[in-house]
Amino acid sequence: MRMRKLKKSSKVKSVKKTAPSWFRTPYNRLWYVLVQDPKQFLAMEDESHHALYEIAKEHFQSHFKAITFYAANNSGELIAAIYYPRMFDADENEVLTVLCHECVHVWQEFAESLHEHEPSREFEAYTIDEIFGNVLTEYRKLVEINKAHTEGKAIKHKKQPDLV
DSSP: OOOEEOOOOOOOOOOSSOOOOOEEOGGGOEEEEEEOSHHHHHTOSSGGGHHHHHHHGGGTTSOOSOEEEEEEOTTSOEEEEEEOTTTTTSOHHHHHHHHHHHHHHHHHHHHHHTTOSSOOHHHHHHHHHHHHHHHHHHHHHHHHHHHHHHHHHHHHTOOOOOOO
């Protein structure tokens, strides 16, 4: 998905949801994040990142494995969000493959922002490695949060034994 510069977004109420971790590419050219739930867009600390939500919201019901959105925040910085709504419904190998694929798109946008049309293979490989490593770390964090949330629901809904 191509980058769009948006006007200042309207104020969005904070949502009590785990805010995703933001990462930066080398040379501080691009911020990127992994998002699994639409509410995470709204939990982002910096309101300027809600520009991604404005772009992404029309795709929340789409049938795709994952998609990467790009925008410029209010400071003019390039930001990207990898949105993977069904990551917990897929087998881990599929998740890793899809995340790697989306990280390459983040790399492509980053390289374009540097006006690099023929970057060295090592620069490309190391940068994709860093992007994927950060996204993988965030994915593992989301897995743990989802697991704790799921277990919490199971405990909460567990039927209490009848007292005689």
